[in-house]
Amino acid sequence: MTLLDRTEAAPAHPARLILILSLAPTVGLGIGRFAYSLLLPDMRDSLGWSYSAAGFMNTINAAGYLVGALVTSRLVARFGMAAIVRVGTLACVASLALCALSGNFAVLSAARLIAGIGAALAFVAGGALATTIAQAQPARSAFLLSLFYAGPGIGILSSGLIAPFLLQAAGPGSWWLGWLVLAALSAAMTLPVLLAPIGGDAGIGGGRAAPFRIAPVVVYLAGYFMFGAGYIAYMTFMIAYVRDAGGGAAAQSAFWCLIGISAFATPWVWRRVMALHRGGLSTTIILAVNAVGAVLPLFSLSPVMLATSALVFGVSFFAVVASTTAFVRFNYPQAGWPGAIAAMTIAFGIGQTLGPLVVGAITDAIGSLSSALAVSAATLALGAALSAFQRPLPK
Template structure:
């Protein structure tokens, strides 16, 4: 349905974007990040080192990187809605596979599959959400930010469930937690499978444009540092809370605060995300993210950890949103899938290297504090670099 001026109208764009946000809810919020909640029990039960534990997020990131590399081709072949749905279904299947075996190779494959599926759901979903948001230009930044609240729902729901499942069933119950996450994801995916997403596709998927990395190289490096820096915090903070004496309630509260803070993202960063000034918006938000990651360095105080979770969470999801806004401001709609994919690839390389490097540092130093120091430093450096990214000048770019 079109308005008299020819602009595509979408029924309930906020509702459609919220439904789309279920893709990263499952693929990222649960598929990737719930691993942090079960990592301590898996490491103890399966006798893993920190390096082995970090490898599980590294292989997940490898899958995410592979999915991002393939995303543009898959989208052109199958379309945005199918890419989102099939990617999210693959992420659900990976959760069930994690529950079926303690074999390191099987679990590695499951984490790889989770990454591939999450990338398809995220890249396709972000491009589709950006398209839908354009139907309401005056609210486009707010609408787009709703998509990035999705992982927060996954983090919140898993944080309210996983620690208490593990406490109720005792040591070695990590596989029960994975079944619980599988059932949760099966419920969450239903609206995504049933919603009329096909009607929302306006990007010409047969059209391709060239993507030049050089004009945005400094921005890509900044996003790479974000990928490498954030993952240490999200992988090992539950272990840090537990090592400081935090039981299931403390772990649940900390993780839930990260998830809750995501719901404030659309309002907290609305004006910042509207800044069409190169990498400035990303620099501001990434700086706040670095502050949140640095706070645990100063101790295990519950108040300090709570503030850290809130600050990190509200900025973390907005950093990802700012990159989609950057692509939307600087590239034509036909270039959004490949632009978002390029950003995701840079991010994916960073988060591929981050967990295993940080795990090795922790094994060598014997303390997670060193890992958190490295994490915060990389985020801060990324913020500085993003500030130097200028707005692209090209006739084809549009922000309508």
């Protein structure tokens, strides 16, 4: 029996296994997707990119994530959850290394596409496997699952501690070295995922899925689309905004690390809001806070205001995804969860695919990064307003 074939019905150390699984979104999302923002200013200067070109790199990454999320279930049914987690994480590591090898726009685009696909495979399959492991201890399942969703925050924090100081020490044009170091760090984080007996050959779900109807939740889907478009614009261009405002390596690192650190507080800050069974109310509240975090730098670029923006934005943007999961659990029978979650994923994926490209084009036209933040905050606020009109679904 190989490592990929081994399963554990009741793992002896579920917390340890889920922490190991959390390294998959650490690599795929925390580093593979979001660390691009740390390297973007130097890449843009060195490679002569417009803001539209810079935004396109996150657009194609988000498109890859959407594709990956839509095919994960079928791949898991054929190859098992553990295998897909490992393959997806390895793809992310390979994409990071590829980014270090060339400044060619097409090569970098391909690398970002691969990173998006790999991150989706690792995150969706990893989340399903973490849920399976957590169910072995129902009383601790919420806590155990929170360990997995802390993964992106770990990636944001670790890359924030490394990339700005590396670029400062190596000088202009050293963006490729940043990708290389992050690839090496990700490879080290991937080793436990490859070696641990995480098991999980079963497919996602089971039985007959209930049909999903868009009409009763179209306004909620529109709100989630706006979140996808708005949050990714902030996460793409905010480091460039801090740098253009005179923030050096220490300021950029502190800002990025505060976003990562604040993500760890998400389960405790929002647990009562998540329990609200009132249609889209919980999502509205969290999205409104997210919009406030995005708009704060427009009023002042003082260290206090930037730190507040990072904390407010960080503590809320991971929570929006969790709030949609809570909405699905409250309003659909278990047989309807796969269809509802798939619809949410599509709406979110399309939003985060279009967001960076559109905001980049607006920034090029206006000539100011402040416009990117204004559009991001307005989009998030619109998402909050739309979600407020969603009512609980009849049983």
